[in-house]
Each structure stands twice: as C-alpha cells, then as structure tokens.
Amino acid sequence: MNLLRYYLRKVFAVLKNEVLVLPSRIVVLLFFLSMLLMPLVVDDPYFIRILVLASIFAIFAASWDLLSGFTGQINFGHALFFGVGAYSSAILNMQAGLPHWVTIPLGALVAVAAGLVVGIPCLRLRGTYLALTTLAFPIILLGIVFAFPGLTGGELGISGLTRLSTSRTVTYYIIVCIMLVSCTIMWKVTDSKIGIIFHAIREDELAVKAAGINTILYKLMAFCLSGFFAGIAGGLYAHFMRIAGPSTLEVHMSFQVVIFSVFGGIATIWGPVGAVFILVPLLEFFRLWPEFRTLLFAFVVILILLYMPGGLLPWIRNKVEEECPRCKIRNFAARRVCRVCAAEMR
Amino acid sequence: MKKIRSYWVILLVCALALTVSVPAWAKDTIKIGVIGPMQFVQGKGHWNGAVMAMEEINAAGGVNVGGKKMKIELVQADSNEFLNVTDATNAMELLMTRHKVDFVVGGFRTEAVMAMQDIAMEYKKIFFGAGAAHPELCLRVAQDYDTYKYFFRAAPFNSNYLVRSSFLHLQFVAGILKSQLNIPNMKVAIVAEKAMWADPMVTAAEGVIPKFGMEVAGVWRPSPVATDVTAELSAIQRSGAQVIFTIFSSSVGIPFARQAGELKIPAVQVGINVEAQKDSFWEATQGQGNYIFTMNTYSREVEQNELTAPFVNAYVERFGETPTYTADTYAAIKHSLVTAIEKAGTLNADKLVEVIRDQVVKTPTGVVQYMKDDQGRYLHELTWGPGYLLGLGVQWQDGKMAGVWPNKFKASAEAPEISYTGMVDYIIPPWVAEAYKK
DSSP: OHHHHHHHHHHHHHIIIIITTSHHHHHHHHHHHHHHHHHHHOOOHHHHHHHHHHHHHHHHHHHHIIIIIIHOOOOSOTHHHHHHHHHHHHHHHHTSOOOHHHHHHHHHHHHHHHHHHHHHHHTTOOHHHHHHHHHHHHHHHHHHHHHOHHHHOGGGOEEOOOOSOSSHHHHHHHHHHHHHHHHHHHHHHHTSHHHHHHHHHHHOHHHHHHTTOOHHHHHHHHHHHHHHHHHHHHHHHHHHHTEEOGGGGSHHHHHHHHHHHHHHOSSSSHHHHHHHHHHHHHHHHGGGSGGGHHHHHHHHHHHHHHHOTTOHHHHHHHHHEEEOTTTOOEEETTOSBOTTTOOBOO | OHHHHHHHHHHHHHHHHHHHHOHHHHOOEEEEEEEEOTTSHHHHHHHHHHHHHHHHHHHTTOEEETTEEEEEEEEEEEOOTTTOHHHHHHHHHHHHHTSOOSEEEEOOSHHHHHHHHHHHHHTTOEEEEESOOOTHHHHHHHHTHHHHTTEEEEESOOHHHHHHHHHHHHHHHHHHHHHHHOOSSOEEEEEEOSOGGGHHHHHHHHHHHHHTTOEEEEEEOOOTTOSOOHHHHHHHHHHTOSEEEEEEOSTTHHHHHHHHHHHTOSSEEEEEEGGGGSTTHHHHTTTTTTTOEEEESOOTTOBSSTTHHHHHHHHHHHHSSOOOGGGGHHHIIIIIIHHHHHHHTSOOHHHHHHHHTTOEEEETTEEEEEEEOTTSOEEEEEOBSTTSBOOEEEEEETTEEEEEESSSBOSSSSSOOBOOBTOOOOOOOHHHHHHHOO
C-alpha cells in the first residue's frame, strides 16, 4: 500500500513539475490520453479507421525521421522497409501459417536485414547521391515482387491475411498501443547518447570520426533501427488491410513519409507523428471537395513549408515556449522568470 | 386535458422511437455508392454510367420494392486508387459507415478492388466490380462463398477472356491479310508496353501465335509513357512483320499509332490499345491512327442488341463522348441490380444474391449470366462467348470508330454466324496492301 502511495505521489510530482509546466508536454499527455480513450467516446468505424491508419503511418514517419532527420541519411526509398515488413508478414502468415503476433516482429527483423542491405552500400554516399540510391531500392524490390508472382502474388499482392482481431476496438488498441510504445522508444533513442551521436553525424561526420567514434556502426544502427520500426508499420498495415501489395513499395509511399516528416518538423520524432495526425484526417476532410482534394492538400503543405520551414509543430512550439537564456531549459512563453534557474526570460 | 396531452406525448415518443429504430420504414430511396478514381477517365465512366441509370430509373417512377416505389440516390466516392490504395479503402469505409449505402458499384485497380472488396463483404453489401478484370476477384467468391458472395463482376469480362478475344481478333485480321494479299508465312510482331499486367499476355501470345500458323517476328516492350517509338517501329519493319499485335493500356498507344502512320510501316495493328478506344484518339494521332484495330466495348455505329443504341446515343448526348467499359455501372444498376430488387421485392442483400447469381438479363453489351466454376461453385463471373458477352473489335476508319468484329463470326464450324448491327468490313491500310501486292 505504501509502495502504491509512493508511486502515485511520484507520478503526481512528475506530472506537476515536468509535464504540466510546458504546453508541448501537456499536448503530448492529452494526445496519449485521447488516443487511449477515443473508442470509449467515439463509435464511428470510419473515424476509428482513420485513426488506426494514422497510427500506422505515424510509426512509419517517425522511423524516417530517426534515420533521415537525426542522422542526415536522406532516404527517398523508405517504402522499402515498409514493403519488406508488409510482404514478410504476409508471406509468413499465409505460407507458414504463423499468427500475426509472430509475423509482425519477424517481418520487422527482415526489414532490419533490408536496412543492412541498403545501409552497407550507401555508407560511402552522401546528400543527393544517397537520396537517389535509396530511391532505387524499393523499385528493385518491386521488380523482384513481379518476378516471383508465385511467392509474392505479383501485381495482386498477397491477400486474405488474418486480422489483428475480429473486434475493431481491439484492433484499434493493438495498433495505437504499438504506435505509442514505438514512438516513445524512438524518441528515447534520439534523446539518449546514441541520439546525440546521430545528430553529430548529420552535422559533421568528419568531426565525429575525429572524436574516435565509429560512424559506420552508428549509421548502420540508424538504418537498422529505422528499418525495424518501418517494418513494424508495414506488418501492421498488411494485417489491418489484409493485403500486402505492390502499392506498399511505390514511390508515392516513400514521398508521403518525407512530406509528413518535413511538414511536422524533422529531427524531432514528435513532429512527424503530429503531422500524420493532422494531414491524414485533413486529407479525408478534403473529400468534401473531391475535385480540389489534392490541390488543397498541396496548397496547405506548401503554405506551411513556405512560412514555417522548420515544420509546423516546432513553429507552434517556439511560439508558446521559450528557452531560458541562461540554463537553456524550455519555459512557457508567458513566464517572466525561468522555472528552473529563476533567470529573467526577457 | 392533461390526460390527452400525455397521450400525445406518448404517441410522439413512440413515433420517434419507431423512426429511429426502424429506419427502413421511413426510407424511400435506395442509396448506391459509386466508387472509382473520379479524377481519371475510368472513374468518370463509373459515375456517368451510374448517373444515367439513376436518371432513367427515377424518371420512370423508381424501383418497385415489394409494392413500394423507391427512388435511386447516388453517392460518389473518389477512391484515388491509382495513387493510393489506402485512400480507396477509406472511401469504401466512408460509403459503408457514413453514407450507409445499400449497394456499391465501381472499382478499377485490382489491388485496390481486393482491399475494397474485403470491406464491402465485411458489411455484407452487394458490390458490383466495374473495372478490374483479374479472375482472382471472382475466385475468392468460389473459394469462400459465405464471405465473398456479395461481390459480382459487372465489367469487363475477366482477363482470360480478354486475352482470348484479342487472339480471335488477331486471327480475324490475319485471315483477311492472308486471303486478300496472299501472304503465305504471316509474321507477327508482339508490342506490349513495359508493364506487369502485359507480361502474361506476351507469354501467352508467344505460345499461341505459332499454333495459329504464324511466326513471331519478335517482342518489343516500349515504356508505357514513351513519346518516341521510331526505334521499335524501324526494327519491326526490318523484321518483316505484317501484323503488329499491340498490348497497350497507357499513353504509348498514341505515339505508336501516330508514328506508325507517319512512317507508313507496312504492318497492320491489332490487339488492345486503350487510347484507341477513346473518341479523342483521332485528334491525338492527327488522323495518323487511321486503320488501327482495338478491342472495345462500345462504338457509336454498332448495336449488339436493341438496348445498345438507346444507351450509347443517350450517353453521347449527355456526356459528349462514347461510353467506355467502366460506364457499365449503368447496366449493373439498371439491368442487374434493379431487375433483381424488383423480382425479390426486397433490399435484403442475402436474398438479392440468390436472385442475381441465377438471373439472365439483357444489357447494352449483351446477355449477362453469372458462371459457376468446374466444381459447380458460384463464381459470380460474367459468362463470355456467343449469346452472352463477346466484346467488340473496332477499327478507326477515316475518323470513325467502326465496328468490324464479330462480323459473320463463327465460334465453331457448326455454330451460327454472329454479326452485330452496324458492322462494316475491315479495311487493310492502303500502304500495307501496296507493300504486299504481287
């Protein structure tokens, strides 16, 4: 009982001193709570579907940010990992008869292997060359998919995968919980020492090498981690849609994830996640004007990137929060003194 | 007075409860979802066909559902399936849950249709597929009937039959060349756009053409979006091919026809050229597409039966173009669905499935009857062949899309000849006739 009281008190203290002091953290808390409570309030299968798909794409977008945003390894062929995850899960499910809770992690591990396959030849490449090389990989895989229709289903893909659950609510919770956990892990990784090295590699790889850090290892780690989470997203997508088809490897899929990440703010993890939860429902909302749907979407994206080049969410965050000039801790913009060091904010 | 007022309140509450709990009582329209890539010509065909069906049915007083006349209401859903399969499934979910449609027609890209099919089946809604030709869609019906029985193919007939039709067209044209130009060893150049859907057709053509007594002169695979195909055409000319068997669904069909006409390549074109199925083909090729032969569904000049001309003429008048096969949403709604509803007297999907699967209805393209597979299982697949649906072979003749096949076509030696009204003779391009005149 005392232990419970201790933990409750600790949670309350963290909430009071760490979370409720910053608007961005309050938003994240509300996001977690609303995602977990949504099915209790909303009983609309269409809305739930949109949230489920947004959750899957949120993992996918965050995984791109982990690789390209943090490490600077610009990947224009991120659909490769998504597609590998989707196809591997589908093949294991349909051919080997394995259940989804086995196929999805195994699919993600195959995507990790794909990360190594892509990462190793790309180690010597940078910038535009790297981007163009990575763009080629899903196209190569697409060719392989069509070359072995007996295994991959060719242009039809593999259909009839087992559902995550027969209940929509349970499916929702499985996917949303995986999304929340995955994104938290990715955020924690980027917030750790590894994340700092990722940052450093992006800013000046030579300097990192000079500091005695094996950048090859870290770059490969970024490819593998990113591949793992994108593979998880692909596996979830395949089981949710009950089909893994060539569309999972299309260029559109790769560019979509870049748009999500740049719109939300790269090198943040939470930026791409937030962007997905804004853009996916927005695209559905634009169905009200079907002729102008794509145009409106493009207009919104261009407008945001034009006026908020760092991404929408970092822009909003910088409006409501300020960094303390002395201790660099973030504070609510309305505060006159820093919440930690009590220095004057202006 | 108080008592009377409370009676009124009870009555009102009961009426309200009935309205909410038994929506069918208040329902006076049949909602049909039309799903397709609405920003593309295929989706526009879906929508236009459905609009025509709705207007005609509603003008005639509506659908007789067990003695009650109900009007048709259409709901458009842009699947955006060429670009995004996820979008297509969202559109289907929207139709099912927000718009609460009773039936769905449309779909084009097979991968997307399969995903959409799963959603429609989950909600037990009848879905007429009017675009994807892959047999797998109907194989699912046979393999898991309880789940997939709500899916029916509306158009086109499945890809196996599309291939068989195009081979019949090849034999037809080769036969004319043989008889009129006395070419003993016919050579055929296979030209298929570099796309996956065309691969099995190329393999099949390579296997079948020698069996027809012809030689394969070579296989050429230009890009689907190629704008210059003179290299391929020169190579074909050097190969000595008299016939070019085309397999095009993309824009390459236009430059291929135009440049072949400009260069006066001495070989006739026959097969599938989707661009040549459109009214705009003549202008797009600046008249150089003259004498191009392609498989098609409709032609302004041809009447498969008495229903064709009224439909095609009304369509042309309403939308200013000849209908394409995705406009067969018209036949799916007007002839298959409404006929079944009026016969069954209900909107109950299970009861309607039992009627549709066994009914035989005449549509503007022919007679629709659903097939069973070899094991006698319901496939919900369109029957192809004489007396049912056969398709058309059209040739561009001086700016007009003329029907040339079936013209005195006999499926077997004993079978009766089949010709549609408005058929004309196939014309060998003059420069081809000139090249092989002896």
